[in-house]
Amino acid sequence: MALDPSLVDQTSNPIPVPTAPRPDILRCAYMEIVVTDLKKSREFYVDVLGLIVTAEDDETIYLRTFEEFIHHNVVLRQGPVAAAAVFSYRVRTPEDVDKAQAFYEELGCEVRRSKTGFVKGIGDSVRVVDPLGFPVEYFYEVEHVERLTMRYDLFTPGALVKLDHFNQVTPDVPRATRFQESLGFLVTESIQDEKGTIYASWMRRKSTVHDTAMTGGNGPRMHHIAFATHEKHNILAICDNLGARRISDCIERGPGRHGVSNAFYLYLIDPDGHRIEIYTQDYYTGDPDNPEVIWDVHDNQRRDFWGNPVVPSWYTEASLVLDLDGNPQPVVARTEDTELAVTIGADGFSYTRKDDKVEGFKVGTVL
Amino acid sequence: MALDPSLVDQTSNPIPVPTAPRPDILRCAYMEIVVTDLKKSREFYVDVLGLIVTAEDDETIYLRTFEEFIHHNVVLRQGPVAAAAVFSYRVRTPEDVDKAQAFYEELGCEVRRSKTGFVKGIGDSVRVVDPLGFPVEYFYEVEHVERLTMRYDLFTPGALVKLDHFNQVTPDVPRATRFQESLGFLVTESIQDEKGTIYASWMRRKSTVHDTAMTGGNGPRMHHIAFATHEKHNILAICDNLGARRISDCIERGPGRHGVSNAFYLYLIDPDGHRIEIYTQDYYTGDPDNPEVIWDVHDNQRRDFWGNPVVPSWYTEASLVLDLDGNPQPVVARTEDTELAVTIGADGFSYTRKDDKVEGFKVGTVL
Amino acid sequence: MALDPSLVDQTSNPIPVPTAPRPDILRCAYMEIVVTDLKKSREFYVDVLGLIVTAEDDETIYLRTFEEFIHHNVVLRQGPVAAAAVFSYRVRTPEDVDKAQAFYEELGCEVRRSKTGFVKGIGDSVRVVDPLGFPVEYFYEVEHVERLTMRYDLFTPGALVKLDHFNQVTPDVPRATRFQESLGFLVTESIQDEKGTIYASWMRRKSTVHDTAMTGGNGPRMHHIAFATHEKHNILAICDNLGARRISDCIERGPGRHGVSNAFYLYLIDPDGHRIEIYTQDYYTGDPDNPEVIWDVHDNQRRDFWGNPVVPSWYTEASLVLDLDGNPQPVVARTEDTELAVTIGADGFSYTRKDDKVEGFKVGTVL
């Protein structure tokens, strides 16, 4: 997103762009998540959602999706406080790990390097606390495991086939977006208003709508991690499964069609309150001039293309993130308007749909 | 439903069972709906929803679904007040029309007979105001038209292939249910509470979950008319279509999976406020000992199996029904508890899901 | 099907219509199938196809579909020769079992009655060898079992939710069809040629395209038993599962869209050579004047609406059927043209599609 200069000026405390070359990031690869009851989490992620166990011990479970060939897409780790421990990206070459290290060292961030990897299955890697306060990892070396793409004998009706993206909560979305751009991320979509306030932005390295998104709110926090299914009926099957197990309370929002990204979605809450998105069917974004889509924050089809209301918890709740020592990062309040505040009437979200008429706004129109 | 005698006693003012034999009703066949702006209604039902026009003139449009071979499933008629003019059922033989006439005459209802039919495409028929206040028609003779079952060249992504059922609002559900049973309807599912209050019941003639349902509320009113699609993705495509046309405000509720009936559903509101359900995938009910399913009114998966909240308008809003002269029937208030009241907290439906925990209730358990 | 009188005359050796009233048949209910290796059959029907085991012992396995509430839809019984032991129908009342007995006794058929049922889960029943040579059972009493309609936690991607129909091979289709009509079956579709030869007919009791079909060929033999899935993707998932298990050789034909019935289909061959159809999405046929669809045998879209060729084995192979003592019934050759012969060129079925042009034939046109 070629940010409007006036918006850029608005960004307080811009993060400098290092002179060191940025790493060539391939894609979001895995998230390490601290859970407070590993057994309950295993039931949720393995028995209910059907993620594949690559490895596990008493403290940790390594999970992957059906079409993944690297060791894992999620690490569940038993710990005292529910939190996201790291957002991990794979880079193109071993040398890109060095570049990542230099890039963040120039920024003065805390940086740790492990030649043997911080977790099982991952080799030489660097972990940092980025200028936005998020714990981030970069690695190239990884153990290959059996890709279960065609193991249809193992598929469940709601099989999760890919890790799709992360979503991060940050108080200053333009500042965070500019920082991600300095890392080579390209903005594909965003939500803005007529005053130039940016409420959220979506950014990609791989050729989908995003590898991560920045959602405006008190942060740094982890908003969600998203897994892809093949088709929409797979997401409906997940809902049916949750209903049959009488645990439908873990459905926070959806299923529905996003405006932003065009994807069909569902949001679940895991036993620790971590949010999981199930997602399918966004679109190819791999051309360098891929047209950006800017949504009006007042357009009630931006978050749900069918105009269904967004539950307030979806805007306000998120997971803590940890520093490199495993302590929760302090959360800074968003000072600009929140998306919840500008779109929800005082009388409750239930009337949003009817109050929130948008006339003559075209799909994908630049504001 | 073999009504518990104690429930039956509770029914005030029971409707006597005529000695005249009842007509052999095949199925719900069509609804005549009065609309106040026929052009706008045509846009909704034909251009947006894609129903097939069998015939039309300046005052009336006759519509059918893709797999229908009788003249129509809906008659839209221009009129001064939006209302349901008739709920029409097909009977098995021409003689069953006579039986229907005698049955209602014995009940003292207003009965009219037209040997040439009250509307185009329908022959010898009888129209009555039933003891519940609803305008009902019975016919056998009907013009056959081209069944478009395999005209896939005409199908849209959200093609409506069948009329599935009606849904009626009535203040006294047990009384209405018993009357429908006297007409040969069989109860397949119902919503009750531990005190024996019945909030809604579903009744069938054809081998699906229902041809009509009785929903407790101020009545007689028409709650909705439901059309079937082949698969769930067809319903999602209807939502996408409405989103793309920027008329998603007509989505009142859903899509979702019903608890009752197991069907996947969507509720739309037409330009006059008439409610349309799009519905797919209930189950075979044709055996005489088909097991009845009784849902607890406090089970928050009864109306949406995924626990998504029901918008209050869905409980409170419905269409007027007309008498045989075309005048709106007076509406009588429900005196028993409403489903809305017993399931929704004072602070709004948005928190229903979280407040409304149901422990240990099994799918389809008899209360 | 109001058979053309000239066709009727052609029927050699017509079966008389008994003066005794016919039983009121509800639907096809189950098939008892003799298999030669029960363990291998269990793998196929339970581990691969996912049918639900209601009960089993060393000799017999009782299986049902997800939406069934009667004890079973299939009985697999260990035996010396692979065969269909009985085609079993449920009737509307206990008295209809008496009627069935009288009906067949008047025809001079071999008739056996068991007040406690011939197999587990079924009560008072009658078994006959019908005039066409098929072993047939009628029962009303049956043990109810848990209906798993909403047990989505147990669903596989290819879940079989209903028994849909039987298909029988008989040398003289008009004769067999007329006999089934005398039992109250209604013809919904058929395949004929311009000379009046009838190659196959479909007949229903429940409101679908069929409870059984008659396919012209050497008989009496069992052509297939068909189970329904909810949607088309479920059938594709079954194929994917078979591919992943490296047992795709059991796919005989399909998946594809039928012309006749409009259903999406797949044919599998079980370890004993018994043919199983997986089927979804035919249409409502419950009106007494349901329009019959007659297909031209030269229309290459009749068997596969997409014109894909039918493998010859599908026309020639079928299972033996047993008499009431468990001995295979002798097979009588069809003397009229076979569908294979009139539609397949000498150079192999592979060119059928291109040679077999049909100009100007409309969907569902009466010949």
Add this chain to the structure above:
Amino acid sequence: MALDPSLVDQTSNPIPVPTAPRPDILRCAYMEIVVTDLKKSREFYVDVLGLIVTAEDDETIYLRTFEEFIHHNVVLRQGPVAAAAVFSYRVRTPEDVDKAQAFYEELGCEVRRSKTGFVKGIGDSVRVVDPLGFPVEYFYEVEHVERLTMRYDLFTPGALVKLDHFNQVTPDVPRATRFQESLGFLVTESIQDEKGTIYASWMRRKSTVHDTAMTGGNGPRMHHIAFATHEKHNILAICDNLGARRISDCIERGPGRHGVSNAFYLYLIDPDGHRIEIYTQDYYTGDPDNPEVIWDVHDNQRRDFWGNPVVPSWYTEASLVLDLDGNPQPVVARTEDTELAVTIGADGFSYTRKDDKVEGFKVGTVL
């Protein structure tokens, strides 16, 4: 694919790798196709398949898919001989067009440059006849058009949303593969035998299984161009549409699940004999160490994962390709074994499935 050196040696007449840097190719972008009856082709591509017309005149039609934002994915041009006129790729920057020019000039290929583009909507481009005899174009500049991603009001049940890939026929697959690798293509899958003969290879630039594939046969010829749908049911809907229009003869093969690529597929033949694939659901391949999948040519699930036979025309028929003056390129015979010959018995493809047992071959195993 790190080609086995022994295979490389086998490659006669290897193409040298230029010292000039290769262009950075983004993706396959469009194909220019010569058709002999533009009106008939328009009916097929626009009226039946539903591609979007960006522009047209008496000689030429420019078509795109729903999710495309560049001017077109197909150019249909009226001409005397049905052929593929150009395979066009988009490159990352304007400078990559210069690089492409230098790359091919060093190879001694015929090269033409047009600063204003060879066709409407495309700017500065270079066209070459590559060393394999194929006409290829590279461009960066292109007119952006409205992306119809969310214009669900325009979607048909079989909406084509993306151009997915090309497929080329060439006599010497290893030679062609090595040349494509010199252009930066990465091999994702291939079909080989135990002697090291390579029958086909799949190569990608974007992060899918392929942008183009090389199929062994008499060449250079164009095997097919492939468009993607969102889901599998969209492909079934295309078949249904063709059946309803009574043009199912244009279905050459499928629908089915590929072994190679894991995609669900359908092959159609356009009015000129050009082959179109409809394709959905392959997998992410964007990591540099994406595991290659090598299929055994004797594995009858490689081309159809369900073991359905491949019609011989699919192996033998393909479209001519043109030189830069519009004359058909001469076709050179493949001298190695053909896939058809090694996998099909003398008695016709119809028995392939049963004859072609493959024991113990695992999905995706390296040979």
